[in-house]
Amino acid sequence: MTTAKRDTYTPETLLSVAVQVFIxxxxxxxxxxxxxxxxxxxxxxxxxxxAGKEELLRRAVSRxxxxxxxxxDEEHAREGRPADRLEYVVRRMVEVLIAELPYVTLLLRVxxxxxxxxxxxxxxxxxxxxxxxxxxxxxxxxxxxEDVEVRLATRLVFGMINSIVEWYRPxxxxxxxxxxxxxxxxxxxxxxxxxx
Numbered sequence: 565m566t567t568a569k570r571d572t573y574t575p576e577t578l579l580s581v582a583v584q585v586f587i588x589x590x591x592x593x594x595x596x597x598x599x600x601x602x603x604x605x606x607x608x609x610x611x612x613x614x615a616g617k618e619e620l621l622r623r624a625v626s627r628x629x630x631x632x633x634x635x636x637d638e639e640h641a642r643e644g645r646p647a648d649r650l651e652y653v654v655r656r657m658v659e660v661l662i663a664e665l666p667y668v669t670l671l672l673r674v675x676x677x678x679x680x681x682x683x684x685x686x687x688x689x690x691x692x693x694x695x696x697x698x699x700x701x702x703x704x705x706x707x708x709x710e711d712v713e714v715r716l717a718t719r720l721v722f723g724m725i726n727s728i729v730e731w732y733r734p735x736x737x738x739x740x741x742x743x744x745x746x747x748x749x750x751x752x753x754x755x756x757x758x759x760x
Contacts, residue, residue: 573605575613575623582620583666591621591670592677618680621670625684628671631660632691646701647708651753653695657725658745662732669729692722708756721752 581603585594596617600607614620635641640652661668671688674681696718702708708717725748732744
């Protein structure tokens with residue numbers, strides 16, 4: 565008598581495997597066969613947990629987006645001078661990016677080829693717009709330099725933060741969430757804040 569392999573995957577562990585495969589192969593280049601091989605389970609076992617690979621993508625990018633949008637609901641992001649709120653949001657963006665590194669990496673790589681990708685891009689634009697509004701408010705208060713155009717500053721700040729997914733590895737000594745967030749904040753706000 566043979567015993568069938570017991571499916572020990574949960575939706576969360578399956579999602580983690582799927583995100584890694586999506587990052588390695590690209591979402592479009594990933595088939596259910598690729599996912600089942602990476603997970604070491606049958607395709608039917610995957611379908612036991614999710615409707616298909618697009619559901620896995622939506623869950624993954626939702627996790628990243630929920631983490632980012634959650635920042636905007638935190639007290640320090642809602643109260644105080646816009647420049648201080650912006651600095652808090654930038655620090656927290658770095659922390660969330662590092663804490664949810666594979667999920668944010670995937671979010672930053674979606675291209676808009678599916679309904680889920682288009683939804684994720686729209687949500688990401690909404691988040692970027694809300695952070696840009698904080699920078700505009702800080703500029704209107706006179707707390708940031710006037711010789712740097714706000715849209716350019718916004719793109720540069722996001723570019724710096726988003727590039728972390730390309731080089732940050734959790735196993736690098738002495739570079740945890742706090743250290744990277746502090747370095748980004750020093751660089752960004754050392755250059756943006758108006759010197760009195």
